Amino acid sequence: MADTAAVNGNPESTLPSEQVLALEEEERKEEEEKKKARDPPIVFKDLIDVKDEFDSLVALIDGKLSPEEQKSTEELQQYMIGDEGSWALSDGFLDYINRLLNDKNFPADVRVKTMNLLAMAALKDDVILVLHQDRKDHVLMNFAYEIDRLSREEQEAVALFMANMFENLSSSEWLLYISEWQYNTQQISNIRVTTKVSVHCLLSDNPILQDRGSAIIYNLAAKEVKTVVFDDIAVEITMALLQYFNQKPSEEQLFRCMKALARFADVSRQEVPQLIQMIGPEPKTFRGTSERVDILIEQISSKLR
The missing domain is CATH 1.10.220 (Annexin V; domain 1)
Structure with a gap:
């Protein structure tokens, strides 16, 4: 005989995993409703061929990675090309990204390709789970904060990443976090970095940066915060x-x-x-x-x- 409590939907009778799934589904529906109600953000969905960008990145770093980093490259492929969820990325994934962005032995093209791939990842609705991995080391925002010291191509990739982060509510709200940390001698936060990137791009003499900077500022202003x-x-x-x-x-x-x-x-x-x-x-x-x-x-x- 069926458990009448389970049939009637009593939450106490459901398994914890089922409760989590139900909550996730409810949150997803709420997010969709909020998304429909807001002004559509300005994002750039078709600028990067993900497979070509990934293949170019692999060619640049081939033979220069540890076994753990090689595994992270495979995870990146699964996430970006195999269309797997962010569950495919291990706990050490941001350490891998940290090396690609900050190892000066790599050419600048490695940083450009990495940021371009992350800009395309920003369009995925589960990218927030990747961002939450970065709470401790702030790899992504520390790199973005240095935008005025980067090459033109690196700056364009950072701006693309930040504009595309507004595609989903959760990642756009992440850009506005006010919790501070110390970077070199500066106290910075996500919102301070977002502001710096947007202003730097808008006032650049580079038309591509101006375009992306104006998009970031438009998206920022459209936020109901x-x-x-x-x-x-x-x-x-x-x-x-x-x-x-x-x-x-x-x-x-x-x-x-x-x-x-x-x-x-x-x-x-x-x-x-x-x-x-x-x-x-x-x-x-x-x-x-x-x-x-x-x-x-x-x-x-x-x-x-």
Whole structure:
């Protein structure tokens, strides 16, 4: 005879593994609902051929790895090409990534290929499990923090990784963590690194970095997060946006930046409008660029009155 408690769905009668699966399914549904409700992020899904990038990476590091690192290369292949879940990655996977990003005996191309693959991994809905492995050593964010010291190709790969991290809610929220750690002589956090990367890219003279920087800032501004997080960065990014406006950006990038500025003016209602008036250029100077930009200009201008 069937257990009536189990039939009626009494949680006390279900196995722990079944309870975990049910919770995971519930969380997945909640995430999907939140995803549908938000503005779609700007991500770059088709820039990298994952198989070609992986094969190029293997050619560069072949014969230079320990047996454990070779195993991690196979795990990376399973995750990125075999379409296995992040469960395929062992506990030592971030140690492997750490070596690829920081061993100066490797050519810069190793770092570029590694970050490009991680940028494609960022589009996966379980990438947060990989990120959680990095809580102790902060391998990924320490590397990203050095963006101003990297080669152009490395910078582009870091920017791609960070933009694509906004594809999923959990990984985008990871970018905004405020817990600090010491890196060299600096106290940094995920949100500080995210801000530094976005500002550096936007103000670069490299069009690819500008494009990805404006995407990161747009995605940041679209996040529905507590004001306390934005208080710390709204002013810094606003100053970068105003400086960038002097470069006469394209309509697409102007739209992204105006969208961000409208959001920051809404969050930081005193400081951001004051900065716009003090530094300029005033948003209304861009009127007539497009209908969608004009709508945002009107929203911002209403905060300046």
